[in-house]
Amino acid sequence: AQSVTQLGSHVSVSEGALVLLRCNYSSSVPPYLFWYVQYPNQGLQLLLKYTSAATLVKGINGFEAEFKKSETSFHLTKPSAHMSDAAEYFCAVSAEISGNTGKLIFGQGTTLQVKP
Amino acid sequence: NAGVTQTPKFQVLKTGQSMTLQCAQDMNHNSMYWYRQDPGMGLRLIYYSASEGTTDKGEVPNGYNVSRLNKREFSLRLESAAPSQTSVYFCASSQNARTGLVYGYTFGSGTRLTVV
Numbered sequence: 001a002q003s004v005t006q007l008g009s010h011v012s013v014s015e016g017a018l019v020l021l022r023c024n025y026s027s028s029v030p031p032y033l034f035w036y037v038q039y040p041n042q043g044l045q046l047l048l049k050y051t052s053a054a055t056l057v058k059g060i061n062g063f064e065a066e067f068k069k070s071e072t073s074f075h076l077t078k079p080s081a082h083m084s085d086a087a088e089y090f091c092a093v094s095a096e097i098s099g100n101t102g103k104l105i106f107g108q109g110t111t112l113q114v115k116p
Numbered sequence: 117n118a119g120v121t122q123t124p125k126f127q128v129l130k131t132g133q134s135m136t137l138q139c140a141q142d143m144n145h146n147s148m149y150w151y152r153q154d155p156g157m158g159l160r161l162i163y164y165s166a167s168e169g170t171t172d173k174g175e176v177p178n179g180y181n182v183s184r185l186n187k188r189e190f191s192l193r194l195e196s197a198a199p200s201q202t203s204v205y206f207c208a209s210s211q212n213a214r215t216g217l218v219y220g221y222t223f224g225s226g227t228r229l230t231v232v
Contacts, residue, residue, distance in 0.1 A: 036220075041225075043206060045223070051218055090159065101166060103149070103213075104216075
């Protein structure tokens with residue numbers, strides 16, 4: 001079965017600093033991969049997705065993620081953090097390689113704190 | 117605005133009480149999902165409905181039942197609530213299982229349930 005691991009439950013950066021949130025998945029075959037963001041007291045919003053078209057994926061709000069098959073990783077980055085980026089971030093992977101059911105498996109989540 | 121609507125937003129139950137969480141989408145989506153979110157555990161799939169008329173168990177179905185009432189509505193029922201079911205519940209939808217992996221899910225804003 002697929003699994004996804006997010007390294008670090010809390011990440012704290014200063015405003016203007018690089019943001020790096022780590023995600024590793026278990027499959028040996030490239031699955032569908034996603035990053036979602038959850039602002040306080042809201043539902044999840046899609047930040048970006050990897051669907052095999054390109055290894056570097058650009059998302060909303062200046063975020064991007066790079067798919068590295070050799071490392072089974074899909075880390076999320078942003079060059080310069082903004083106060084409004086403070087939120088919880090979830091990495092997700094398709095539950096099956098085939099994707100037939102459309103089910104997603106979510107990581108544990110990483111809370112990003114941005115200090116002024 | 118089009119999207120996924122969940123009711124109620126907040127609920128407090130006593131142990132042993134029953135209740136139904138409602139979810140409706142107005143995007144003509146075929147697939148719908150119920151997840152629960154717990155601190156440090158990310159989101160875990162309870163039940164899903166790949167299309168109208170079908171429902172299947174997810175990762176943590178025990179203590180829950182679902183009904184896909186029609187294409188728009190997918191309800192989650194707790195027959196005898198337990199403190200372990202204290203959580204935030206999210207409903208999500210996608211056009212179908214395959215496009216859910218291509219375009220991602222649309223999430224509701226969640227129901228915060230406390231069982232005392």
